[in-house]
Structure formats: C-alpha cells, structure tokens
Amino acid sequence: MQPSEQLKEHCGEHWQSATEHAFCAELAEGSLPLDKMKRYLAQDYTFIDNFVRLAASAIHYAPSLPDRLPLAHFLGNIAGPENTYFQRSFDMLAVVESERVSPELLKPTSDFQALMLKAAKSGEYGNMVAVLCVAEWVYLSWAEPVVEAVDSLPFYFGEWITLHSGEYFASVVEHLRGQLDNAFNTADEAQQQTITAYFNEAVLLEKQFFDACYQ
Numbered sequence: 760m761q762p763s764e765q766l767k768e769h770c771g772e773h774w775q776s777a778t779e780h781a782f783c784a785e786l787a788e789g790s791l792p793l794d795k796m797k798r799y800l801a802q803d804y805t806f807i808d809n810f811v812r813l814a815a816s817a818i819h820y821a822p823s824l825p826d827r828l829p830l831a832h833f834l835g836n837i838a839g840p841e842n843t844y845f846q847r848s849f850d851m852l853a854v855v856e857s858e859r860v861s862p863e864l865l866k867p868t869s870d871f872q873a874l875m876l877k878a879a880k881s882g883e884y885g886n887m888v889a890v891l892c893v894a895e896w897v898y899l900s901w902a903e904p905v906v907e908a909v910d911s912l913p914f915y916f917g918e919w920i921t922l923h924s925g926e927y928f929a930s931v932v933e934h935l936r937g938q939l940d941n942a943f944n945t946a947d948e949a950q951q952q953t954i955t956a957y958f959n960e961a962v963l964l965e966k967q968f969f970d971a972c973y974q
C-alpha cells in the first residue's frame with residue numbers, strides 16, 4: 760500500500776469527519792446558511808495566505824524540476840482563479856472590508872496557519888507535502904462526489920466545488936500523493952514519524968476548521 764493511503768487509513772475517523780462534513784453537504788445542497796459561508800470564506804482567505812507561503816517553500820525544496828513544476832502551476836491557480844473566486848464571493852455576499860482583510864481568527868484557523876508555517880520553516884520537504892497533500896486531498900474527497908450539483912448552485916457554492924474537483928485538480932492531488940510517497944519512502948524512521956504527525960494534525964485541523972465555521 761502507498762504510504763499516503765496508509766497515512767489516510769490511520770486517521771480514518773477524522774478523515775471521514777472532515778470529508779463528510781455537514782458544512783460540505785449543505786454547501787452542495789445549496790442550503791448552507793450564508794452567515795456560515797461568509798465566516799468560512801473570511802477564515803479561509805487567511806488560510807490561503809499561509810498556504811501560498813507553504814506551497815512556495817515546497818516548490819523551493821522539491822528535489823527536481825519535474826517535481827517542482829506541477830506545484831508551481833497549481834500555485835498559479837491559487838493566485839489566479841481561486842483568488843478571484845474569493846474576491847467575487849466577498850462582493851456578492853457583501854463581506855465587509857475588515858472581515859476580508861483581518862477577521863478575528865478562529866482557533867483552528869490560527870492552528871492551521873501555525874502548522875503550515877512550521878512545515879515551511881522545517882526545511883523538510885516531506886513535512887511540507889504532508890500538509891499540502893492533506894489540504895487538497897480532503898477537498899477532492901468531499902467535492903468530487905457532489906460535482907453534479909454545481910449547475911444548480913449560486914457561483915459562491917458551485918465554483919468552490921469546481922475548484923476542488925475534475926481532472927486537473929485530481930492530477931494535483933495525484934502529484935502531491937506521489938511526492939509524499941517518495942519523501943516518506945526515503946525518510947528514516949524518525950522523519951517518518953514527523954511526517955505522520957504533520958499528516959494527522961492537518962487532517963484533524965481540516966475537521967475542526969469546518970466545525971468552527973459551521974457552529
């Protein structure tokens with residue numbers, strides 16, 4: 760079994776809670792209350808800031824150009840269409856300027872930011888791809904099964920599904936899993952334990968992030 764699959768299976772309960780969350784189910788049904796969506800978007804935009812820093816660090820530490828390029832391409836997507844999605848959603852949902860720029864952070868948001876910055880600063884590529892892989896794989900896992908709902912939804916719900924599903928996004932997750940598998944297979948035991956800890960914490964934080972925005 761691939762290490763990424765094994766890591767996912769080891770945190771089965773949290774993985775399931777994160778990928779089958781009521782927040783995502785209601786988003787796909789179009790019934791998610793807008794105050795929850797607004798809270799989520801404001802928190803998540805601050806997540807994106809640190810995600811970009813972590814992805815940039817992973818690009819720097821990737822072992823070769825073929826490892827690096829898909830990450831760089833994906834980073835362009837975040838800086839482009841995904842950033843535009845946030846701006847358009849903020850406008851449509853009338854999110855006030857202070858919430859867009861500096862919302863009061865919920866605990867899972869600040870914990871996730873700390874984890875991403877710790878991974879980036881660790882200088883260990885395996886730690887970085889563990890967190891990046893969880894972040895995108897969890898989203899592919901909840902979004903792919905609900906992709907058929909997109910056409911019936913307002914764009915601030917539907918595009919969030921589109922951005923995290925489809926062939927291109929699945930290829931990003933495949934790449935991240937491959938990077939994680941290689942890093943894990945070539946790590947010594949202590950480093951494997953560290954990678955595992957990053958992976959587990961990221962899965963737990965994905966669940967807690969949805970919990971906090973849904974409450």
Ligand SMILES: Cc1ncc(CN)c(N)n1
Nearest residue numbers: 803806894895898965968
């Ligand atoms: C908290 C979180 N995790 C993951 C993703 C996926 N891009 C996100 N936007 N926000």
